Amino acid sequence: MNLKYIGKDKESKRVIDLGDNVKIGNENFTIIGGPCSVESKEQISKIAKFLFEKNVKILRGGAFKPRTSPYSFQGLGLKGLKYLKDSAEKYQLKIISEILDPRDVEKSIDYIDIIQIGSRNMQNYALLKEVGKFNKPIMLKRGMNATIEEWLMAAEYIALEGNENIVLCERGIRTFDNFTRNTLDMTAVPILKGLTKLPVIVDPSHGTGIRHLVSPMSKAAAAVGADGIMVEVHFNPEEALSDGHQSIDFREFQELIDETKKIYDCIY
Ligand code: PEP
Ligand code: MN
Numbered sequence: 001m002n003l004k005y006i007g008k009d010k011e012s013k014r015v016i017d018l019g020d021n022v023k024i025g026n027e028n029f030t031i032i033g034g035p036c037s038v039e040s041k042e043q044i045s046k047i048a049k050f051l052f053e054k055n056v057k058i059l060r061g062g063a064f065k066p067r068t069s070p071y072s073f074q075g076l077g078l079k080g081l082k083y084l085k086d087s088a089e090k091y092q093l094k095i096i097s098e099i100l101d102p103r104d105v106e107k108s109i110d111y112i113d114i115i116q117i118g119s120r121n122m123q124n125y126a127l128l129k130e131v132g133k134f135n136k137p138i139m140l141k142r143g144m145n146a147t148i149e150e151w152l153m154a155a156e157y158i159a160l161e162g163n164e165n166i167v168l169c170e171r172g173i174r175t176f177d178n179f180t181r182n183t184l185d186m187t188a189v190p191i192l193k194g195l196t197k198l199p200v201i202v203d204p205s206h207g208t209g210i211r212h213l214v215s216p217m218s219k220a221a222a223a224v225g226a227d228g229i230m231v232e233v234h235f236n237p238e239e240a241l242s243d244g245h246q247s248i249d250f251r252e253f254q255e256l257i258d259e260t261k262k263i264y265d266c267i268y
Contacts, residue, residue: 001149005159006166006196014197016137016165018094018113022057024167025199029264030228031257032096032201034060036243037073038080045087046235050250052091054257059084059093060230064100065242066120073241081111096139102130109136119144119171119206122154132161139201141169144182148191155198167199168192169230172207181209181246184217189224199227205246211237214248215256222264231256
């Protein structure tokens with residue numbers, strides 16, 4: 001495997017520096033939280049306030065949503081990014097949000113601290129090349145049908161354009177078992193840590209699709225050496241406009257943080 005840019009080298013591990021002392025991959029366990037989708041100004045502001053109080057530094061929220069059905073909620077687009085930025089400024093949070101279309105990169109870039117490339121776009125080479133041209137951190141989620149090699153090659157596409165600020169995110173793959181939404185491939189974490197210098201984040205929300213599995217898989221992520229997790233949280237998951245069944249509420253999020261930190265602290 002030719003990992004010219006992202007391959008492990010002895011001296012350096014890549015630390016993603018988001019400014020204001022918020023970093024991913026610096027011997028810390030980063031917790032990213034937020035709703036699946038930005039639904040309204042009030043919704044994202046309420047969740048941002050909660051995360052701020054819990055000392056979480058990075059807010060997720062989809063504005064451009066890749067929905068399976070064209071009849072499902074498609075996200076608020078640029079308006080959603082503006083709501084995200086307003087809340088993030090108020091509560092001193094960094095923002096991660098997905099971009100679907102290469103034509104949206106330039107106009108969205110000032111609203112986002114980390115550009116998310118979603119599972120469905122992991123091999124959208126036009127999009128990978130476009131985000132590679134900017135000096136903005138990228139979170140590259142694993143394609144639901146992608147091998148580890150295909151995933152790493154996709155990261156090389158971004159790096160080759162000049163942007164090596166890449167975080168890998170394991171979010172589960174499709175297997176014969178459909179009890180869970182995806183099969184969360186925890187082996188990927190130590191494999192990637194061995195092969196590349198990039199930070200690795202686990203998404204236990206999309207990785208399982210089932211609310212009560214989010215906390216156990218978060219603990220597993222801490223135990224196998226992930227650099228952090230990205231979790232869907234909503235004050236009222238039943239009413240969420242997308243992915244409510246895998247979103248946890250504020251009380252569950254608090255428990256998840258406490259338990260995951262315990263595992264992390266006891267191992268590292
Ligand atoms: C998301 O994180 O908002 C998302 C759509 O995830 P994935 O691309 O992994 O399905
Ligand atoms: Mn989601």
